[in-house]
């Protein structure tokens with residue numbers, strides 16, 4: 001019932017705020033984010049996106065046939081205030097738990113979220129992307145579907161890396177999957193002096209872990225680079241991490257796209273753009289987490 005109420009409220013607000021969105025919000029919002037904001041507002045895909053999404057989605061139903069294992073292990077997102085480091089200051093991951101192969105068909109970016117990511121990177125002209133959290137490679141496919149992009153993606157689960165490789169190979173060979181924990185892989189990339197113009201942080205959704213990885217990837221980023229955070233309304237704790245990012249002077253712009261929060265690296269005048277000005281804000285997904 002609550003969900004129905006939200007959808008009605010959403011529809012009403014969408015109609016009432018149409019003028020505000022078009023004539024005020026979009027006029028202030030930097031052009032590079034228009035595609036992403038319009039997707040949230042209008043919920044429509046272009047013909048090209050529809051074709052691409054159905055091509056990418058075809059892989060999902062094939063996942064069970066790719067593994068003979070009964071279960072596939074992955075690192076879960078921990079509860080708030082459980083973040084720990086080892087003696088060297090490296091982050092410890094969340095619990096490593098097994099789930100049926102069928103359950104893994106449903107994990108990873110949906111079409112809507114994939115197209116949202118695609119519009120964010122395409123809008124910003126991003127070419128080199130680092131992803132924390134590969135899973136079965138769906139977000140990776142959407143990134144790689146933008147012409148000219150290269151992706152380095154980190155995943156702790158070897159079984160998921162294998163599936164992700166098969167998935168992403170269909171779209172492009174311009175990817176490197178690092179089967180390591182996030183902090184281990186970041187160390188390797190720092191030694192290699194790698195550099196990126198976008199990082200997507202999509203694993204270990206907990207405030208302190210999120211802030212930790214945000215700090216760790218900064219030396220890998222070019223000026224003006226994007227840090228895209230997934231699930232900024234996942235828990236109160238994750239939302240607090242996002243609010244800290246909004247206040248952080250390291251970022252000249254922050255954009256609240258509900259399902260993703262985007263930070264632009266730079267020390268220019270600070271600006272914050274929030275879809276909540278035009279649409280009802282989503283409720284926090286996991287209460288008391």
Ligand SMILES: C[S@@+](CC[C@H](N)C(=O)[O-])C[C@H]1O[C@@H](n2cnc3c(N)ncnc32)[C@H](O)[C@@H]1O
Nearest residue numbers: 074075093108109133135138139156181182203
């Ligand atoms: C939410 S999923 C990523 C979804 C994917 N980006 C997509 O949208 O299709 C998060 C993934 O991160 C991995 N992960 C979580 N914490 C990790 C860590 N500390 N090191 C390495 N992998 C980790 C998990 O095993 C899981 O597969």
